[in-house]
Amino acid sequence: MAGPDLSAIIASLPATVPFVxxxxxxxxxxxxxxxxLGANESPFGPSPKVIAAIxxxxxxxxxxxxxxxxxxxxALARHLxxxxxxxxxxxxxxxxxxxxxxxxxxxGDKVVTSLGAYPTFNYHVAAQGxxxxxxxxxxxxxxxxxxxxxxxxxxxxxxVYLANPDNPMGTWWSADEITHFIDAIPADTLxxxxxxxxxxxxxxxxxxxxxxxxxLLRYRTFSKAYGLAGMxxxxxxxxxxxxxxxxxxxxxxxxxxxxxxxxxxxxxxQDYLAQTLAAIAAGxxxxxxxxxxxxxKPIVSATNFVAIDCDADDTYATMVLTEMQARGxxxxxxxxxxxxxCIRMSVGTQKDIALACDVLEDIIRKISR
Amino acid sequence: MAGPDLSAIIASLPATVPFVxxxxxxxxxxxxxxxxLGANESPFGPSPKVIAAIxxxxxxxxxxxxxxxxxxxxALARHLxxxxxxxxxxxxxxxxxxxxxxxxxxxGDKVVTSLGAYPTFNYHVAAQGxxxxxxxxxxxxxxxxxxxxxxxxxxxxxxVYLANPDNPMGTWWSADEITHFIDAIPADTLxxxxxxxxxxxxxxxxxxxxxxxxxLLRYRTFSKAYGLAGMxxxxxxxxxxxxxxxxxxxxxxxxxxxxxxxxxxxxxxQDYLAQTLAAIAAGxxxxxxxxxxxxxKPIVSATNFVAIDCDADDTYATMVLTEMQARGxxxxxxxxxxxxxCIRMSVGTQKDIALACDVLEDIIRKISR
Numbered sequence: 001m002a003g004p005d006l007s008a009i010i011a012s013l014p015a016t017v018p019f020v021x022x023x024x025x026x027x028x029x030x031x032x033x034x035x036x037l038g039a040n041e042s043p044f045g046p047s048p049k050v051i052a053a054i055x056x057x058x059x060x061x062x063x064x065x066x067x068x069x070x071x072x073x074x075a076l077a078r079h080l081x082x083x084x085x086x087x088x089x090x091x092x093x094x095x096x097x098x099x100x101x102x103x104x105x106x107x108g109d110k111v112v113t114s115l116g117a118y119p120t121f122n123y124h125v126a127a128q129g130x131x132x133x134x135x136x137x138x139x140x141x142x143x144x145x146x147x148x149x150x151x152x153x154x155x156x157x158x159x160v161y162l163a164n165p166d167n168p169m170g171t172w173w174s175a176d177e178i179t180h181f182i183d184a185i186p187a188d189t190l191x192x193x194x195x196x197x198x199x200x201x202x203x204x205x206x207x208x209x210x211x212x213x214x215x216l217l218r219y220r221t222f223s224k225a226y227g228l229a230g231m232x233x234x235x236x237x238x239x240x241x242x243x244x245x246x247x248x249x250x251x252x253x254x255x256x257x258x259x260x261x262x263x264x265x266x267x268x269x270q271d272y273l274a275q276t277l278a279a280i281a282a283g284x285x286x287x288x289x290x291x292x293x294x295x296x297k298p299i300v301s302a303t304n305f306v307a308i309d310c311d312a313d314d315t316y317a318t319m320v321l322t323e324m325q326a327r328g329x330x331x332x333x334x335x336x337x338x339x340x341x342c343i344r345m346s347v348g349t350q351k352d353i354a355l356a357c358d359v360l361e362d363i364i365r366k367i368s369r
Numbered sequence: 370m371a372g373p374d375l376s377a378i379i380a381s382l383p384a385t386v387p388f389v390x391x392x393x394x395x396x397x398x399x400x401x402x403x404x405x406l407g408a409n410e411s412p413f414g415p416s417p418k419v420i421a422a423i424x425x426x427x428x429x430x431x432x433x434x435x436x437x438x439x440x441x442x443x444a445l446a447r448h449l450x451x452x453x454x455x456x457x458x459x460x461x462x463x464x465x466x467x468x469x470x471x472x473x474x475x476x477g478d479k480v481v482t483s484l485g486a487y488p489t490f491n492y493h494v495a496a497q498g499x500x501x502x503x504x505x506x507x508x509x510x511x512x513x514x515x516x517x518x519x520x521x522x523x524x525x526x527x528x529v530y531l532a533n534p535d536n537p538m539g540t541w542w543s544a545d546e547i548t549h550f551i552d553a554i555p556a557d558t559l560x561x562x563x564x565x566x567x568x569x570x571x572x573x574x575x576x577x578x579x580x581x582x583x584x585l586l587r588y589r590t591f592s593k594a595y596g597l598a599g600m601x602x603x604x605x606x607x608x609x610x611x612x613x614x615x616x617x618x619x620x621x622x623x624x625x626x627x628x629x630x631x632x633x634x635x636x637x638x639q640d641y642l643a644q645t646l647a648a649i650a651a652g653x654x655x656x657x658x659x660x661x662x663x664x665x666k667p668i669v670s671a672t673n674f675v676a677i678d679c680d681a682d683d684t685y686a687t688m689v690l691t692e693m694q695a696r697g698x699x700x701x702x703x704x705x706x707x708x709x710x711c712i713r714m715s716v717g718t719q720k721d722i723a724l725a726c727d728v729l730e731d732i733i734r735k736i737s738r
Binding site: 005008010013015020023036041042043044050062065091095098102103105106158190229241242244247248254262 | 372373374375376377382384387390392393408410411413415419423424427429430431432433434435439461464471472473475556557558559583584592596597600601608611613614616617621623626627628631
């Protein structure tokens with residue numbers, strides 16, 4: 001007996017998951033991972049002040065967190081120089097993207113994104129019964145602003161999604177180019193600008209907070225540079241009108257108390273963030289140097305990972321990935337044409353990078369292209 | 370400029386929230402709360418082992434939590450004596466109720482619940498464009514099993530919601546009565562059995578785990594007896610088929626790493642739970658004794674709160690509530706006819722209860738009925 005019918009849209013969805021986590025890989029393969037460089041986490045960890053604040057607040061977790069995330073919104077408003085009413089807090093960007101799809105999408109609506117861009121966003125779009133239109137990356141492995149714009153003008157989608165800097169390629173556009181793109185998008189199309197990797201990018205990458213448009217929502221997170229992936233906390237920035245929408249459907253007490261405390265404390269320790277950003281930049285350089293030394297073509301990155309063009313086809317890159325995983329190094333690779341010649345390695349500690357690059361070197365030398 | 374249109378259903382929703390949190394009340398009134406007895410949290414806190422585990426794991430929060438919540442599901446399966454495949458983990462029962470509504474409800478579907486039952490569930494139903502049919506509580510302040518069943522048979526809803534024990538009244542049905550109810554509901558109606566207060570109820574209240582039906586989902590939480598409200602972690606129990614549905618739409622990495630660790634550790638410390646349950650039972654008795662001493666009519670409760678019938682009307686009970694709040698005691702009251710003669714006080718520490726009951730006594734003596 002199958003039980004009551006799922007809704008028609010849900011019944012049509014596959015039972016797949018957007019990403020197979022490293023713990024799941026370990027359980028499936030029985031191989032204990034020695035380096036965790038596949039999820040773009042920050043092994044430099046959260047600030048020691050955050051660790052102390054979590055430990056100190058642990059006895060208080062019997063109370064629900066503040067449903068309005070007031071203290072965090074206040075701190076973000078001050079830090080960013082934008083009113084509290086322009087900020088919504090959620091369970092990571094993943095959670096906020098899911099809410100955004102539910103707010104705006106109806107069955108049959110079109111959504112424009114890049115072929116190979118964020119699978120979790122696509123997963124949330126599918127759950128609304130909306131239709132994805134995917135544009136190839138450009139010849140420089142960037143999300144194609146002109147391709148996205150042309151398609152938006154052509155199909156009139158409800159939403160266009162763009163990550164800047166981009167994941168999985170690590171490429172980016174300047175704030176000026178992004179602003180021109182935003183201004184060219186019609187007012188009835190919502191622009192989702194995913195800035196998850198904003199902190200690790202050159203200063204000229206992020207448009208100023210003053211760039212408020214009724215059809216623009218920007219997304220940021222404490223999961224990457226701030227080293228708080230496991231705390232699930234991110235935020236969206238937009239006009240007060242757009243931001244107020246989240247209150248209609250969000251899980252009001254959904255962000256944990258410790259996550260709110262951790263985020264406030266992390267934001268206050270900008271010295272630690274600067275230190276982390278320097279370590280990430282150094283690690284990026286190290287991966288690029290090592291990869292070039294192997295005759296590979298790493299792609300210059302504004303993020304905390306490096307996409308490495310293996311200078312061959314999907315089969316070859318997949319073989320490299322599989323072999324890395326078999327030797328306990330967790331990395332990922334894009335699956336779609338145009339990008340699937342690459343593997344993607346997150347910036348780890350010096351030890352992690354050395355281990356991963358040694359393994360990579362050994363594999364490259366053994367596999368003939 | 371209002372921005373792109375929200376979906377038709379979302380546009381029709383009010384911008385209200387299901388519950389105004391205590392921090393919000395403090396900010397709005399400027400009154401610092403002295404006792405927090407309105408959200409049915411557990412001031413006895415989590416086990417000291419949980420507090421230690423959180424502090425110990427704090428440096429590791431740079432990694433995402435396990436997307437499959439494997440260790441927690443394994444521990445729950447062992448504890449409950451039911452296969453892992455019958456358990457789904459989510460961001461509290463609130464999160465799981467939201468997902469359930471999204472899985473099953475289409476616009477125009479009917480949902481049967483009790484008038485005065487869980488507002489957050491109703492909020493999630495409204496977000497799907499489904500229609501609530503609300504049945505009054507019975508003369509003993511219980512959710513009316515016969516009323517719910519008759520209405521289910523009459524309107525053929527997609528979902529029927531029942532909490533056992535009940536919130537906000539604290540009343541309950543026996544496992545046998547619940548089982549008879551479940552067996553009388555047609556197979557195409559999903560039964561949501563909310564057992565958030567299951568741990569604090571008499572042993573005869575919860576049907577055995579063997580009660581698996583294709584149209585039954587049961588919900589439990591670490592927020593109440595386990596003292597982990599701020600960690601946002603709960604679970605649903607059902608047939609493997611029904612449980613698999615959650616994987617189609619849930620935020621796969623949405624439960625925080627520390628929440629998973631806290632829940633596993635809490636579950637392992639059943640001695641601490643027993644100690645908490647004894648303290649809750651004693652606190653319940655104390656509230657009942659004090660209320661009776663004031664000539665009020667507390668309702669015997671299977672939960673960690675007591676609904677107190679003020680033996681007058683809504684206006685009177687609201688006056689008591691408002692006055693309590695003005696004096697820094699956070700409690701709540703039901704708003705609907707039939708229940709609105711009551712205030713609801715969570716079981717606090719002995720000190721909290723003494724404070725709250727002293728304030729209540731003072732108010733009752735001053736306000737003439």
